[in-house]
Amino acid sequence: MSRKSKASKLAFGVPTVQDIEFVTENIRQSDRDDISGIWPDMSVFEVVMRDVEKSKLVYGLYFGDIPYAVFGVIPASVSSVGIPWVVGTKSVDRNALTFVRASRSLVEMLQMSFPIFETFVCTQNSKSIHWHRWCGFKYENEKIKIGRDYYYRATRVATEKLSKRGDK
Template identity: 55%
Template sequence: MSRLNRSSLLKLGIPTLEDVDLVAANIRESDRHDLEGLHPGKAIREIIMGDVEYSQLVYGLYSNDRMQCVFGVIPVAPGVGTPWVVGTAEVDEAPLLFARSSRRLLDMLQRNFPVLDTWVCAENSKSVLWHKWCGFEFEQEKVRLGRDEYYRALRRADTNMMEVG
């Protein structure tokens, strides 16, 4: 594992199956609501493992060597990926710590995927605010996916950092 920066309490690493099990067992309520809405009848661990399986990049974020969240990017087209993140309830106990590292982590993912294209549950105010804070741009129209309505959200890499094709 490596620290995000010298002063950071967070470390980035490759999650184990035990880490995924821990996240599934201690998932924060807003993430549970989103996953159950998109995949009715499926077990949370099964949903997370599906995202892991289809992802090109998968990481874990740890605080004091305790798993906080698992996240990754599923490729959908050359240079375009769908990011996902599932956190434990501990993320909600220190949301600022998580939020402050998020932009830097998304910048890292965008070295491989200059365009991040995702769906954000319109009912999940935490997710909507986080995506906006991280620089995602929202389409105004809502689309029903599963049980809930979602906004499509895009985040493009800084064009000073790299050119998007």
């Protein structure tokens, strides 16, 4: 597991199945609501593991040695486009600023492999809307119904600087 900085208690690493179980057992309510709105007949663990299996990149965010969140990127059918996803524990809500600060760096790192991110953000999940905006996603105004809820389509294009670094 690599440390983000000596002063930070946050670390990025590759999550184990046990880490993913911990995150899904302690998932924050907003993430649970999003998952159940789209996949009401699947457990949170099944949905997250399916996304892990489809993803090209998967990272865990750890607070000390405790799993805090899991991020991944699923390759889209269009080359160089990735579909990012993230689920966090209840600790994310209690330490929102810490999570947000770490997220932008991780999103930028993940975007070296996928210059374009496209995803859908639930219109009822203000935490997710603000997080995506903080990380540089732009929203389309149109709302699309997926499952029981409506979603905004959100896109993030890598900056020129990131695109060049990713090509090396």
